[in-house]
Amino acid sequence: MIFDTHTHYNDxxxxxxxxxxxxxxxxxxxxxxxxxxxxxxxxEAAVKLSEVYDFIYATAGVHPSDIDRLAExxxxxxxxxAGKEKVVAIGEIGLDYHYENIDKELQKRWFVxxxxxxxxxxxxxxxxxxDAAKDTLDIMQAAHSEEIGGVIHCFSYGWDMAKIYLNMxxxxxxxxxxxxxNARKLKEVVEKxxxxxxxxxxxxxxxxxxxxxxxxxxxxYLKYVVDEIAAIKGITSxxxxxxxxxxxxxxxxxxx
Ligand code: NI
Numbered sequence: 001m002i003f004d005t006h007t008h009y010n011d012x013x014x015x016x017x018x019x020x021x022x023x024x025x026x027x028x029x030x031x032x033x034x035x036x037x038x039x040x041x042x043x044e045a046a047v048k049l050s051e052v053y054d055f056i057y058a059t060a061g062v063h064p065s066d067i068d069r070l071a072e073x074x075x076x077x078x079x080x081x082a083g084k085e086k087v088v089a090i091g092e093i094g095l096d097y098h099y100e101n102i103d104k105e106l107q108k109r110w111f112v113x114x115x116x117x118x119x120x121x122x123x124x125x126x127x128x129x130x131d132a133a134k135d136t137l138d139i140m141q142a143a144h145s146e147e148i149g150g151v152i153h154c155f156s157y158g159w160d161m162a163k164i165y166l167n168m169x170x171x172x173x174x175x176x177x178x179x180x181x182n183a184r185k186l187k188e189v190v191e192k193x194x195x196x197x198x199x200x201x202x203x204x205x206x207x208x209x210x211x212x213x214x215x216x217x218x219x220x221y222l223k224y225v226v227d228e229i230a231a232i233k234g235i236t237s238x239x240x241x242x243x244x245x246x247x248x249x250x251x252x253x254x255x256x
Contacts, residue, residue: 092124
């Protein structure tokens with residue numbers, strides 16, 4: 001069975017057919033999903049989904065592109081939510097310098113604050129880092145993130161950076177990008193990283209794999225990513241599913 005470690009089924013693009021999509025992904029072999037909080041609102045929505053569906057778990061956190069209205073009160077609320085049984089991580093949190101409209105200093109401040117929160121509540125973190133390799137690593141090292149643990153979601157840097165995170169005990173989230181023609185760097189990371197440290201993720205509705213690139217993504221497309229990892233590692237797709245399932249369970253500290 002497939003474990004999708006990072007989805008946004010709480011997103012409004014699923015409002016018209018969410019139930020249908022969630023039924024179909026189960027029918028196509030997806031056994032567990034972690035729906036990600038990316039703002040205060042989507043955190044609440046992800047938790048609601050986890051309360052309705054047995055196979056869905058949730059995270060609590062605010063994405064760097066949504067931090068501009070955050071206040072300390074929100075940290076209190078996130079802390080409360082983090083105490084719920086099916087909330088398995090703090091995230092997604094981090095830095096995103098791709099679009100330059102959100103103040104970098106403010107992003108850093110809330111990234112540091114949410115790493116602290118993860119430490120306080122004893123949960124792993126889901127890290128979002130885009131075009132911000134150095135600052136992300138500096139902050140994570142200063143915060144002794146190796147003691148917090150978690151996953152670098154949608155890993156997009158090279159093998160040198162991957163090695164550092166693997167040494168810190170982090171998992172690497174691998175999704176649709178792996179199937180893209182220009183994914184040479186990521187293929188190298190998947191080839192060199194131990195299978196025990198890779199987890200599957202869609203980031204649905206974003207980043208659908210080939211041959212569905214550009215379409216709305218959902219967990220039933222993860223099989224294309226599984227096949228690609230299997231080809232790179234020279235093992236069977238079944239072995240990839242089993243290993244990444246076990247890894248995800250360890251990452252999120254769940255029972256089998
Ligand atoms: Ni995401």
